[in-house]
Amino acid sequence: MTNNFFKSALLRWLLPSLLALLLSACAGAGSNRLVAEGKIATSISSVSHYGKGIGIGNFYVNGSWGGVQYNGWGGGGKTVCCVSLPYKTSTPTMVTVKWETYRTAVTEKRWHEATVPLHISEAKPGTGYGAVVHFLPGHKVEIWIADEGIGSPNYPGPAYPRGPAPNYIHLPDEKPEPAQGK
Template identity: 65%
Template sequence: MTNSFFKFALLRWLLPTLIAVLLSGCAARGVNGMAPEGQTPVSISSVVHYGKGIGISEFYVNGRRSGHQYDGWGSSGNSCCLNLPDKPSMPLMMTVRWKTYRTNFKEERWHETTVPVNFAVSMGKSYGMVVHFLPGHRVEIWFADEGVGSSNYPGPPYPRGLAPDYVPLADEKPEPTKGK
């Protein structure tokens, strides 16, 4: 492997981590400088695990726009902030709404799901909230004290290596036949 490949891989992991650290200031200030009484502002990171040929053009967490244009396998980003209860009742449920697009032909689809939040640590001790977009249009949300690139991260492992082909679901258009 070339040296530039390793620099790219490091940058792909380091950049989201650096952005999360910079955005962590929102945890102290909150949205518009203050969090409502009894709430904690948290940064939102996201990672796309879909594979080759599909991306996310935008997504929302509990109605708040949280991200835009992720090109697919391993794409990630951060945004600030979502206010959550200081002491959430368990399980804490979040509604995620997102739009996927397929790159081989024009197909955009909205998806929505409500999922429980996985707490490896409390919000105040975490790296922030991480939303994982998984194959089959599944979503997992994690709070952990390690970033997604860490081998100790308890959620889905960060996508590495070459992207696998996206496998369409039964109600989606099949991939175009090569050579036609």
């Protein structure tokens, strides 16, 4: 009986402590020792503007895993913690985004990489809605941090994709979709 009591007490203490440690990785600057000086950790989420017929596999922001987008239209990725970004910016901050696209209809997977400016509107990294990566047609990418969420009419980045997804338009160096019907 005593042995089970200690195991139970240990789990009641250990699990919340581990959770607090994990959450501190995404906490603000202050005493967060898991993030370099002058930097802050912020969450990453994604939105795809490609259309149907393409998905986004794993993606990374400055080497930090950002998750999996799954589809090519709208949301579908999840918010992941964290990427380390400068806390204060007086000059443009460049970030490197690396992502994988896949097209099952033509069995094609590709990795893409782009170094792009971090767009910060009103919010500082660590506030607002975190970093949102927008995957755009032509394998272009934008990354935004704002006080407004992506569904808000005041969101300064690309508008959230609505309505039925258009077909993905392949680039000249990509395999064309197979003909539909006869």
